[in-house]
Amino acid sequence: MKLFNITNELINNQEVIDKVIHHNAGAVSVFIGTVREMTGEKQTRYLEYEAYVPMAEKQLEKIGDEIQEKWPSAKTAITHRIGTLQISDVAVTIAVSTPHRQDAFEASRYAIERIKEIVPIWKKEHYSDGEEWIGNQKGTEKYPEGRPERIEK
């Protein structure tokens, strides 16, 4: 059972959730990222995601390790889909279980923020009036260290 994977298939949310449920978990926080139609004035027709798959899976695993360090009882599973996605399709599902709810909420948020920083996955928008590769969603011009670093909390 892979806790961290990149797939070309439809994501089954329940499968991701089931990976983190165990007898000492009292909470599971699930984040699901879906394809949005309108971004400001721009209308998305569909999206294309690509990934550097082996490295992306390693980086997802690394996010799992970071979560483990910050919230030692947490268990994390992440599946990110690549390929062509239609409006409302699920692009990413993150499940984090912890003994108590507060940590689960925080850790699942941490996971999605880190995905947007360090995981080599790219999104190409196909708008009603053109197409573009999206990058730098966080608006950071350059990584100060020449590479993504840990989030300073």
Next chain:
Amino acid sequence: MVQILLFASLAQQAGTRKISLELDTPVTIEQVRDHLQNQLGQLTGIENALIAVNEEYADLTVEITKGDTIAFIPPVSGG
């Protein structure tokens, strides 16, 4: 011989995702980048791409040796 991987807009501009370069190693990433652009022409955005050597992020100063795989990672946009 080093393997170069390109993604997203870089792959689109280059018209390829994978290219092998015959280089006298060791070379720096910067030298690899110059060779690549001599071969493929100017790739817009390559100077903002992060570098991964053998699937790990690496600094520009890292020396590349024979058989390494170098990936140019444009700003990511997963999620």
